[in-house]
């Protein structure tokens with residue numbers, strides 16, 4: 001890649017990060033001011049500001065964590081210290097963590113495995129893989145209306161592991177699919193603000209897959225659902 005293009009990417013990144021940090025920082029300041037002003041005369045209202053302050057702080061700290069994860073992933077070529085990881089048990093942990101949130105939204109979360117469990121071991125980084133699958137299942141839950149269904153399917157032939165996360169959610173219009181894995185890209189900025197998204201999840205997913213010599217693809221139909229598929233080579 002030529003140096004001018006690299007510099008432009010870097011400038012865009014700094015501009016994006018500054019913009020994304022500025023929004024929660026401004027609202028923290030406003031909320032803190034409002035809290036101070038209402039504390040004596042209107043404790044009821046002060047309580048409301050305090051709780052908003054808490055949720056905005058959470059948002060800001062999630063954003064910073066994601067940015068740090070991404071910066072670390074991007075600076076690594078491949079996986080620095082690969083160890084044998086059982087992808088199936090990583091998925092089990094992720095699914096059991098997400099089950100509660102799914103149930104809360106009345107979404108069924110199903111797991112299906114094809115191929116011997118022994119075929120699910122790869123050389124990799126367990127933390128990265130956990131974060132990749134968490135992001136995919138988190139999206140599926142977030143972008144699927146109540147009553148929907150998420151199916152996670154694993155299959156392996158010993159050469160390659162394929163993990164599909166399929167939901168019956170809102171889907172993504174065809175023309176938006178090519179940009180989906182870019183940092184900070186959100187299909188609907190206004191709606192994402194409500195759900196607390198920063199648009200970094202899928203770029204983390206793509207980096208983890210590529211660091212493991214694999215890749216990720218997406219198929220989607222608006223109003224019907226989306227399927228994200230991760231392919232990971234076994235050796």
Ligand SMILES: Nc1ncnc2c1ncn2[C@@H]1O[C@H](COP(=O)(O)OP(=O)(O)OP(=O)(O)O)[C@@H](O)[C@H]1O
Pocket residue numbers: 066135139140143144167169170171172180185186187188192196197198199200201202203226
């Ligand atoms: N399963 C899905 N169904 C529908 N739209 C999705 C799905 N997964 C991702 N998207 C769209 O892709 C965008 C980018 O996803 P990504 O995970 O990168 O960001 P996010 O979920 O908005 O924020 P976060 O950084 O918290 O993950 C989302 O804003 C959403 O519009």
Ligand SMILES: [Mg+2]
Pocket residue numbers: 135138139197201202
């Ligand atoms: Mg996400």
